[in-house]
Every structure is written in C-alpha cells, then in structure tokens.
Amino acid sequence: MAAAAPPPPPTPAPEPAMGPPEDSPVGHPMFARIRLATPSDVPHIHKMIHQMAVFERLTHLCSATENSLSSTLFSPTTKPFHSFTIFLLEVSPNPFTDSVITDPSFTPVVKVVHLDLPIDDPEKETFTTNAVNDVSVAGFVLFFPNYSTFLAKPGFYIEDLFVRDCFRRKGFGKMLLSTVAKQAVKMGYGRVEWVVLDWNVNAIKFYEEMGAKILHEWRVCRLTGDALEAYDSSNSSETYHCARSS
Template sequence: MAAAAPPPPPTPTPSPPFTLPETTPIGNPLFVRIRLATKSDVPHIHKLIHQLALFERLPHHCSATESSISATLFNSPPFHSFTVFLLEVSPHPFSPSPHPTHPFYPPTIKTTNLDLPVSDPEKEVFRSDENDNDVVVAGFVLFFPNYSTFLAKPGFYIEDLFVRECYRRMGFGKMLLSSVAAQAVKMGYGRVEWAVFNWNVDAIRFYEEMGAQVLQEWRICRLAGDALQAHGH
C-alpha cells in the first residue's frame, strides 16, 4: 500500500507535555489517554488487529501473530518507521504510567463525560499493564512515513485505525486521527493519507466531516502472496 521506504524524516524539536483541557468531571466521567505503544503492548495490539479484520470482513487474510508483530513493529524509533498510538480509557484519573515517555510524544490526556457508564464485555481481556487495574485498551492507530514528490515533503500513511465497538461514537476515532495529524504538523510533514472501504459509508462521512478529501479517481494497487513472490524469481 505504501511506496518504498522514504528517506529518514527530520528530527522534531522536543516539546513539553501536552494535555488537552479537561472538562469538570460530572455524571459519568471517562478519562482518556493516547500514548505511544511499546513492545509490552503487543498482546493487545494483536487482539485489536484481529477485531479489525473481523470488522472489515477480512479475517481469512489476517495471519498476524504476537511473535510476528513483536519481531517487526518496534525495530525503529517512533515516527521513523512503523508507529502505534494506543487509546486507553479509565473511569478514574490515570496514575503515573509504567511505560516510558517519549520526549517527542508525551501522552495526551483528556476527560469526557457520558450520560451512562460504558458496559465493556471485554474489560478483562483488554485490561492494560498498569498500576491502576481500571485502565483498559480501547483502540489504536498504526502509521508510518511516506513521501510526496509533488510536495517534496514526507507525510504519514495510516495503515489501521480502530476503536473497539463499545467505545465508538464517542469521539475517540477523531482523537486518534487528530493525534497523527498533529504530529505531522509538528514535524513539518506535508500530508496524512489512508484508505477506506467504499461500503463503509459511516467512515467516509466521518472523514469528510473532519475535512478529509476522499479521492474517487484513485484506486489502490497491491502485489501480495504468489504474485509478489513471482517477482523474486
């Protein structure tokens, strides 16, 4: 889906921790955090990928394992290759995270107020590796740098963006997408791109409302499986 590996992107200037303004906790507050994933998050990333494959009606194409993800996903510094932002939620304020904080992307934290508490049937399965047992992984976005020759600038390509079903329609997908876009702006990149299925009209409407242009004239071309291997002989 992406072109050949782009040249290393420019090194961003470290910025101080950024925390979105929090609303006054009333009703049913849900505390939300977006942070850089680490190798210790692979079990949750693996489960999220398989849920995404089911949602996209492509489980027969999903062969990812925890071992293959761990071996391929965290071999380069964040933003220079494959990068994952993890979405976590908790009914209580977050305790200090046991995960290392990257100087170029401190966690983003905000609070949202819900009319009713979220019923999460998979809470135990997606419980985060935290000091606070109430922290749950709710989604992720995986992206990596590409390059625009027309702009003569790097950009980001979003491979996957997924929010678990019980946490949808709460603005969390927008938070994940906006976090990638904000990082692109911070690094002086030219654009952020991704693909969407033409049957997913809700997603298309959501992206258009965010200001994204859905390019009708482009089609994705892919070499994979036997067709790809044939070029190696």
C-alpha cells in the first residue's frame, strides 16, 4: 500500500482590506448651511416662490415681485424673529469658509450630508451665491410670530417651506423645519404651526414623521382681493343702526 500524501501547507490568511473604518462616512459629502436671509438674497427667494407656486398649481395667485418682497421683508423696521424672518438653505461640495453672521441673535447652522450619488443641479448657475466656494441656494423657510391666547405664549407661523426639486428627499426640509422649531424653543415660544395642501400626501407624511399633528377639524379662513378691499373705510358708505326694543 502506498503511503498517504502529506497534507497541503496551510493557506495564508488574506490580508485585511485597507479602507475606512466601518463607522466612517462614505459617499459624496455635501455641506449644508442655514443662515438668515439678507436683501441681496431676494432674487433667489423670488425665483423659489415662483417655483413653489408652480408646484402647488397656484401661479394665478402669485403676484409677488422682487421689489415688493424687498420692501416688505427687509424694511428698516423688521427684526429677525420679531417680524418676517427667512432662513436660507445653502449647499456646497466644499466646506464653507465665509462668515455670514448678519445678526447676533442667530448663528448659522452647518451640517455635512453624505450622499450616495452627487446631485445634478440643472439650475446651479441661477442659484449661485458664492462662485468661488461653489455655494448655491437650495431652499428657504419664511415664518413670523403669532400668539396663542390658550397658551398665553407667542409662537411661530410658517408661511412657506420650500426645497428645490433636485435637493428633495435628502433631509434638507427636516433641517429647515428643525431650525425653526429649535429657535422657538430657545425663545420660550409655545408652538410652531403651518398649513399643508390636502393633496400633498408626501408633505403630510413628512410633517407627521417630524412629530406634527394634522388638525383635520380646522379650516383656513381668508379675506383677500376684492373681498378685503370691500372693507376700505374711505369707500364705504355702510351705516349701522341699533334698534332699541321697548
């Protein structure tokens, strides 16, 4: 009988792959910043308002111009968080190097978002705010104070929250809404509220995931246009009579 063949030599263990640790972020980093808007941002804000009107199918109601926005949102009497306030969302593939603290009451919020794929922005040149650092506007939120008599506290009412189409579903809307909510908490305010179109199921789901309660029992009432102008006292000849009963 032939002798058994010797066992093969042990296979050397594979070399460990040299790469980032498991908990290291991968993908394409995008730097996001939320700052207070300034008058120079009005052209970008106006363009986004029009895009929002197109999305909501309400362009026939949108008559805002750059001049009217400038005069009402950035008048000498407006003060951030005590009047109309806009947070602007900027994005860049590079870290922000410029200082944008325009008011001591708010420090810009900066976050790094790691994306699986880079974002193709077809309107990048239109919304660029800093060509040197490749910074562009991606969205905004406009809000102002209101008041709750039940809570006996002020609050914030969000008029508009908008993220440009190519930047949606990346967490930027959550970043904008969270920044408003954090500012409300910082100021001791009692609530933040807004309205949503009933057909916008994606927005409704997003707001519910953020912890918002959809108030189905409430309806928005509005006086505007001719109905509001009818209350112009200078053109009104209406008189009121009070009849005394005997």
